[in-house]
Amino acid sequence: MEECLMGTPQHKKTIEDALTEYFKINSTPEMSPTTVWNAHKAYIRGILIKISAKHKRDKEKHLNDILTQITKTESRLQNIQSDELHKQLLDLRHTLRTLLIDNFDKTIKNTKIAYYSSLNKPSKLMANLVPHSACSESCLPGYRKVPWEGKHKCCHYCIPCAEGEISNQTDMEICSECLEDHWPNERKDACIPRPLEFLSYEDTLGLSLVIINLFFCFVTVVVLGIYIKHKDTSIVKANNQNLSYILLLSLLFSFLCSLLFIGQPTRISCLLRHVGTGIICSLTVSSILAKTVTVVLAFHAIQPGRTLRRWLGRHLSTSLLLAGTTGEVVISVFWLSFSPPFPDYNTEVEVGKIILQCNEGSVIAFYMVLGYMGFLVVLSFTIAFLARKLPDVFNEAQYITFSMLVFCCVWISFIPAYLSTKGKYMVAVEVFTISVSNAGLLSCIFIPKCYIILLRPDLNTKFNRICGRR
Template sequence: MVHGVGEFWGKVQADMLDTCWKHLTPFLWLSILLLSKDVECPVCGLREAILPPDYDQKGDVIIGGILLLYSSGNSFLPTFTFRPKPSRSTTLVKPNLRHILAFIFAIDEINRRADILPNITLGCTVYDSCARQWHAVQHTLRLISGPGKIVPNYNCYKESKLAGIVGHKMPSTSIAIASVAGLYRYPQLTYGIQSSVPSDKNKFPSLHHTFPSSNSQYRAVIELLKHFGWTWVGIVSSNDESSQWSNLELQEALSQNGICVEFKYIVKDRRDKYENSRMLQLWEVLASSISKVIILNNNLIFPEFLDKIYVEGKISKVLILPFNFPYGVIPLLLLTLNGSLIFHLHKVAIPGLKDFLLSANPKKYPKLRMLVNLWKYEIASQEIVSKTTKNLGALEQFYFDMENFRETFQVYSTVYSLAHALHEKNSHKTNKSEAKSGLSWRPWKLNYYLKNIHFQTLGGEEVFFNEDRKSVKFDILNFVMWPNRTKQTTKVGYYLQNGDRYGVYINNSAILWDPYFTQTPTSVCSESCRPGYHKVPMEVIHRCCYTCAPCIEGEVTNDTDMERCLRCPEDSWSNAGKDNCVPRPTEFLSFDEVLGVCLLIIALLVFFLNWVVVGVFFRHKNTAVVKANNQNVSFILLLSLSLSFLCSLLFIGRPTKMSCLLRQVIFGVIFTISVSSVLAKTVTVILAFSAIKPNWTFKRWIKRHFSISLLILCSSGQFVICVFWLIFSPPFPEQNTQTEVGKIISQCNEGSVTAFYAVIGYMGCLAVLSFFIAFLARKLPDTFNEAQYITFSMLVFCSVWISFIPAYLSTKGKYMVAVEVFSILASSAGLLGCIFIPKCYIILLRPELNTRSKLVTKRKLKRTAT
């Protein structure tokens, strides 16, 4: 009965210490541990009042070790349909045997060397933490107090001294050790993954790390995710404090790099009646998630949990395993991990360690209790008769990978680090006898030497405890479980950090994914936006979920998953797919296109017609028709019309600086001369009839000078406007990218719009005045009265240019220029046709009417009638 109560109380203590350790101070821990009398290790099954060391070796100076040696699991390699229920008889203790043997190997190697700690023998005392924080605290107190019962603040070592503690692999257990060892400033060297929690030197001043910082580890994971384009992941972690801190840091790092976490599931380190329901809950979370990548951010406390998940059904996910995940300890879990990617320390060489491991047996190390247990279960199960004559070479490499010295090197190097620190400390002592005897022992002084330690192992590897180490290298392994239950771990890449440069280098073709995946898996919340589209965030909490929207005209995306479209340069435009900027086509009224050719032909035809009229008038210059209509002004008008037809050609072709300066000015001056000539002819007709009156004073003066003077006067006003235009705001060529989408319009900027419309307006005023005067004189009696023809020609001229203004303002690009060219040709042709074609008709087809007698006769008849 008493025994039953004691057993019950022991289990209560174990559960209480297991769940509440992180809320207890070291002094409260100490009180509970001193009351503990009979507690069972939940892994190795030992039940003693005082757990003995797993290995003990005498020496002048003791290096303590609290290692992770045991983890429970099933000894059977299962099939897909059969999974035996675990029991004490079928449970195999699978040790991290290499770690404790590497620890012993380092001690023996240092003792044999003459250059490190001469005349001083190193010893060791190694405990197993059983993956429990409260066990680690208990063993730490035993190491500090010495052999026997725990006596706080007393050192019971008689012949040797404790130099420091090596351990632990798990951050949570490292914190528990540091909380006690730090009170006495005993150096503590961890050999496992580093968390930001124990990196605080204010809280843990005597804690040192051989493992790269957590920032390097997170960066390595992020670079791997970015390499494959995985932006939608899940995280499964344990519920210890360091894992939670690690989760926060990992999530922040993922978020800063544009990677979203779909879910975060925390596995509780408890074995109770709710275990099956939590297992089912985790399976449902994994099965319902759309992310194909799961990051296992844990501290080695729930591999069996994932083992049981497999019973519910195969879940095809890519697992990214942390540096300390025990992927080789659970056979069933190996099927779950098929195709996963594992981060591990860079593989190094430890000369002589492999032969040392293969030669180990209970006869050689009878005090190594775990080696004795291993022989008891493994060698016996393999029906080997002589248990003590065999060695580890007879065991299956599945459990004891003798070629893998990654974590093993961390244990090896921590022992060497303490030895080098002791050597440096003793080298600074003046009294050699004190150095040999270890008098005035001050182990906390080793922290100073450890902080600056830097040495090279026999294998050529550098070891130092610089938190800001500049060079980090991790191997990336691909774990494969073949159908015949054999495993293969292949290096498929590595992560390299050198200073501020870092990245992953992966051979994609070397990776064997889970058979469920027919190609490299993708893990995104939304499908990638192809070039030409950009991401539009959805109204959800994750920015990794989005829709794809096409870019607008003039903007492109030339890569996948771009968050915004890029504006094309001014001289470029987006192509049809919106994925590239192409040069904009330049548009202007060219001689190579149909519209330009048509206008050129029309201009040349009317120019040729104009010179035909000039030739007719010149040949018949002495006839009555030519003389009766102000011969000099007629030739000036014909010459200006000829130039106006040619000036239209300045508007066709690529605009240049010279063409832009000349075309509007020449057009304005020439057209003003034409209109002024028409005005002069009109006024001359009216004054001619006035001159018939007797004794009119200005008769002779008007006949000789008036028409030319009027022409010069009217043209001078336009000339002055054009001079001011060219001086103060001249036209210039420009590339217009705003008027038409996707085109560059090569055009002439008129400089001053006011000056341009002033030129047009001035011509318009002269034309209206000519029309008004000609309209009044249209019925004057004369055989060759031009007033009627001038009236009609000015009506055509004004109609063309009144229509020009809205047409010019409503068109763009080359069509705007074409409108102006057409207006020039139409108005000039109207003047030519309406004024001179009727006269050519009389000269060429009715020569009988082109006589002075006919002119005089008709004048007399009209005077008689009036």
């Protein structure tokens, strides 16, 4: 008789009732006691087979129900992270583990009984003993088994799965690797989707940069309005008002281009980010270079014996402006032709996250854009530094020198900061650098003139300009 059947009170009662009814019916004078006794063995064996079959069907049904519940709970847990669901899943797995171990123990026991019985071993008592490992414990999900060197082959110890791998069953020998867009949870027993990260408008850092750039856009528009309103005054005319308008507009567009770095990167935004910003920044620096060269040539032209006056005027400033910007346009065209920027999913920057960023495509072209802009800045700074002592009340060479010094310091510090940051903070550094450098140009070149126009109108006269020149 099976121990599981005899150990259940319900099954005992069923067998007792069947035996009682059997002997009651068959204990008659016509039936021999020997016959009744021998026949009851077959009868009771049929009862046991019937109970055992029903017990097996119920157990298989229970096992299938547990597996179905585990599958449904795992699916729900992938969509909804809940402690209650996780606890429910652990309980179900514990129940499944208990059922499987029980089946496994019975299988080993039956195999040993058959083995010792078939070989007619004298120690049949050993057949009823199921071996238990005394040197190892079962490895829970999230761990894997590693053989213990120097001990029996069944001995092992448990180690956590490696980074990016999981084990969702007990006593796993090999951990399975998650897909590229998934990552293990904290327990390393399930793969969950990696969160997508980029510098968004909802982020505190992204929103702060948006507010800063919009503020400087507003300041630029106000300065441009002041220049247009006072276009007939001496200080505006003395510093080439057309170049001043172009410089202010390029600064305005440069502040607006910084907003392209914020938000989810797309193919269009990645192209406009680097190429558009590079061209507009080159236009800004070229405007400053044209203003500086115009100031220097203007002072040399008024000296006796000089013939440079005929080179002054719109053609000189326009030529310098176009020449400086054309070089950047040529580099950008080659960049877009061979290896343009594109949105890229980076899974190696931060653990457990997908960084959505703009890949430069060609690193050489990216640094060529920066190098060309740096060449224009150094050229403007050198010429402005040499012209800083020219005698004129409205001479802006000093302001340009200081603004170029600020511009150079900001972009020199940008390179190590850009290379040492990762993810969305790399984009934030780039936006901050563009904003600070443009704000430095706006403050150093135009704020002093706005101060004279609005607060010291007595200095904004042609007479003071002539006296200052003398």
